[in-house]
Amino acid sequence: MALNDNDTIVTSGMQKYIDANNAYLAGRADYINTQIRKWKFDTIAVHGLYSVRDAIDDYQGAIIEPAFMSTSQAYRDSDEMAAALAYKIPTWCYSRIANPSTYYYEWTLALLEGYGFAGETSCCSTSSGMSAIMSAVQPFLQVTGKTPGAINFVATAQCYGGTFQQFTVRFMQERNIECRWVLNAENLDEWAQKIDGNTRFLYGELPSNPQLGFFDIEKVADLAHSHNIPLICDSTIATPALLRPICHGADIVVQSVTKSLSSSGFGICGAIIARKNLTSNLAVEGLKEDFGLYVKFLQNRDLGPNLHPMQAVLALNDMRTVRSKMDLMSRNTMQVARFLGEHPEVESVQYLGLPDHPLHDLASRYMWLVDAEQDELYGKPVNRYGHLLSFCVAGGAERARLFFDNLQRIWRATDLGRIKSVATIPAISTHQQQGEEGRAMAGIPTHMVRLCVGAEHPDDIIADLDQALGKAKKGVSV
Numbered sequence: 398m399a400l401n402d403n404d405t406i407v408t409s410g411m412q413k414y415i416d417a418n419n420a421y422l423a424g425r426a427d428y429i430n431t432q433i434r435k436w437k438f439d440t441i442a443v444h445g446l447y448s449v450r451d452a453i454d455d456y457q458g459a460i461i462e463p464a465f466m467s468t469s470q471a472y473r474d475s476d477e478m479a480a481a482l483a484y485k486i487p488t489w490c491y492s493r494i495a496n497p498s499t500y501y502y503e504w505t506l507a508l509l510e511g512y513g514f515a516g517e518t519s520c521c522s523t524s525s526g527m528s529a530i531m532s533a534v535q536p537f538l539q540v541t542g543k544t545p546g547a548i549n550f551v552a553t554a555q556c557y558g559g560t561f562q563q564f565t566v567r568f569m570q571e572r573n574i575e576c577r578w579v580l581n582a583e584n585l586d587e588w589a590q591k592i593d594g595n596t597r598f599l600y601g602e603l604p605s606n607p608q609l610g611f612f613d614i615e616k617v618a619d620l621a622h623s624h625n626i627p628l629i630c631d632s633t634i635a636t637p638a639l640l641r642p643i644c645h646g647a648d649i650v651v652q653s654v655t656k657s658l659s660s661s662g663f664g665i666c667g668a669i670i671a672r673k674n675l676t677s678n679l680a681v682e683g684l685k686e687d688f689g690l691y692v693k694f695l696q697n698r699d700l701g702p703n704l705h706p707m708q709a710v711l712a713l714n715d716m717r718t719v720r721s722k723m724d725l726m727s728r729n730t731m732q733v734a735r736f737l738g739e740h741p742e743v744e745s746v747q748y749l750g751l752p753d754h755p756l757h758d759l760a761s762r763y764m765w766l767v768d769a770e771q772d773e774l775y776g777k778p779v780n781r782y783g784h785l786l787s788f789c790v791a792g793g794a795e796r797a798r799l800f801f802d803n804l805q806r807i808w809r810a811t812d813l814g815r816i817k818s819v820a821t822i823p824a825i826s827t828h829q830q831q832g833e834e835g836r837a838m839a840g841i842p843t844h845m846v847r848l849c850v851g852a853e854h855p856d857d858i859i860a861d862l863d864q865a866l867g868k869a870k871k872g873v874s875v
């Protein structure tokens with residue numbers, strides 16, 4: 398690990414440990430390059446970096462990645478400790494910084510987001526999706542002394558409500574860092590017009606929650622790189638099973654692993670995945686070379702938004718089947734979207750899979766079920782659009798609430814990405830804090846319902862929607 402923020406003198410005692418660990422690192426690189434890189438997506442999702450050799454050498458042969466509920470690692474002597482804490486050798490030192498369970502979680506995500514990408518990726522686990530976003534953008538907002546004027550960044554206005562708050566309140570209001578919102582992300586000129594010499598990065602959520610906004614990743618990445626800045630994407634709604642922005646030029650991906658990546662809903666977790674040698678106009682050591690490790694071993698060591706090892710193992714367990722779950726839930730959602738699109742009590746449906754959606758063609762160029770062409774079921778590439786949709790109930794906000802209150806099987810909750818169908822009204826929940834003006838900018842009317850379709854039989858979800866729409870029309874309150 399080349400990461401170090403001080404000058405450590407390496408003694409001969411330390412060197413002994415460094416030499417031994419270099420052999421481990423060489424073995425790991427060899428395993429990745431000669432084996433893992435040849436595997437299909439599902440095999441990586443199931444095993445990640447955790448090998449039979451790891452299990453037997455270090456973990457009593459346990460076939461499942463162990464949950465290491467320990468705060469820290471003990472060292473053989475002061476030389477090993479000094480080498481570890483100077484990041485000269487791989488270390489678990491202290492669980493705020495590193496832990497074996499979060500290590501396997503990080504590698505699985507780095508490998509999945511980097512699937513099909515020719516370069517290398519690395520990952521830093523975080524306690525939540527919000528802390529992933531914070532951890533990913535913060536390094537680019539540092540005051541370098543060389544920057545005249547205020548710092549700014551450019552971001553899609555169609556984004557998760559928490560992201561909107563983080564950028565608006567925490568950065569703009571509290572720190573005077575300007576967030577320049579892009580209202581029509583599919584319009585490249587709008588992005589271009591907002592960039593100047595003080596812009597530190599471009600940020601885009603796609604598909605966006607809940608409006609299903611989308612943009613041309615390759616073009617926006619090219620634009621960013623022409624200004625020597627990175628493109629950061631929130632790819633939570635798609636998961637790497639359907640979209641891998643790094644393969645299309647993005648520099649960094651943030652994931653709320655809480656959502657579809659761990660559909661069981663056992664807890665909150667997040668991750669940053671970055672390509673090595675990313676683009677940035679900042680001259681900060683280590684930042685460009687290995688952003689994932691820079692955040693993990695320097696920034697987040699000092700800020701502390703770390704993931705709990707138990708949560709890492711729970712999420713790993715969910716991620717093993719992410720491809721087949723995203724396929725199934727996307728297909729169910731397509732059926733539900735078609736049903737809603739034809740329902741007289743529904744004003745409009747936003748789902749990228751519907752051919753008449755204005756962004757359908759653009760999304761169809763990017764959203765593919767990974768490895769469908771190798772799947773016995775399909776044998777050819779197939780588009781999949783995820784399991785999030787939104788729709789507007791005919792008759793306005795009150796009718797929408799009546800419909801919502803009449804749902805019986807679908808859960809009313811501010812959640813998404815679950816194996817269970819969940820609905821919310823964004824204007825009174827996830828996007829409530831940003832106020833009317835912020836919602837108008839992001840395109841979130843008061844009668845919009847966000848629905849995330851789970852793995853139930855779609856007929857049962859359709860029946861629930863149908864009865865609730867019927868009761869709302871008749872004015873039946875519960």
Ligand SMILES: *Cc1c(COP(=O)(O)O)cnc(C)c1O
Nearest residue numbers: 525526527557606633653655666
């Ligand atoms: C939920 C969500 C987040 C925030 O993630 P948490 O894990 O809840 O902190 C960020 N982005 C998107 C798109 C989300 O849906």
